[in-house]
Amino acid sequence: MPELLLHFAVPFSISAPIVGVRRATVVGVIGMLPDVDVLLHVHRSMTHSLIILTVLSLLPLYVAYFKLNEKQLAPLSFFSLTIHPIMDMFQTYTPILYPFSNYSFQVNIRGGALISQSVVPYVQFQITSTQTNFQKFLLMDAPMFTSEGFVVSLLLIATPVIFSFLRKS
Numbered sequence: 001m002p003e004l005l006l007h008f009a010v011p012f013s014i015s016a017p018i019v020g021v022r023r024a025t026v027v028g029v030i031g032m033l034p035d036v037d038v039l040l041h042v043h044r045s046m047t048h049s050l051i052i053l054t055v056l057s058l059l060p061l062y063v064a065y066f067k068l069n070e071k072q073l074a075p076l077s078f079f080s081l082t083i084h085p086i087m088d089m090f091q092t093y094t095p096i097l098y099p100f101s102n103y104s105f106q107v108n109i110r111g112g113a114l115i116s117q118s119v120v121p122y123v124q125f126q127i128t129s130t131q132t133n134f135q136k137f138l139l140m141d142a143p144m145f146t147s148e149g150f151v152v153s154l155l156l157i158a159t160p161v162i163f164s165f166l167r168k169s
Helices: 004-019 021-030 033-040 050-067 073-089 147-168
Strands: 103-115 119-131
Touching: 004 021, 004 033, 004 073, 004 147, 021 073, 021 147, 033 073, 050 073, 073 103
Parallel strands: none
Antiparallel strands: 103 119
16 A cells, blocks of 8 residues: 555645645655655665654644644644554554664554355454564665556545636636
């Protein structure tokens, strides 16, 4: 799920009805910022820690909220930034509690139904962890989107854009 395009689309679609499409674009871009660590040839590093993201965003959040009077944009941007590692945690191990914990966590949720004489629904939930290892890579083939992610992202982005256009008409 956490492809780069989805890291933009999810916060964009949530914030667009609140702050408008233009400002939601800023919120969506902020949602992609934790992935700047790939430029340092390390992915899902300290930039994916909720602790570090919160500390690093305190000053910009304060300035945006109190000095620039962005009472809606500031908290939406903070949400956008912090939802990124949470989304990643549903795909692979993510160091969301670093430096307080040297473990990276992954959440697996699976649901379905056994169908025979009756229908028996089930949900499986598991949190696993592994030692955090910030290791440099030489080559990374990281998709901007997959087929499924593209369709979901397109729907998430197009819906508020279309409604915004229809409201103006």
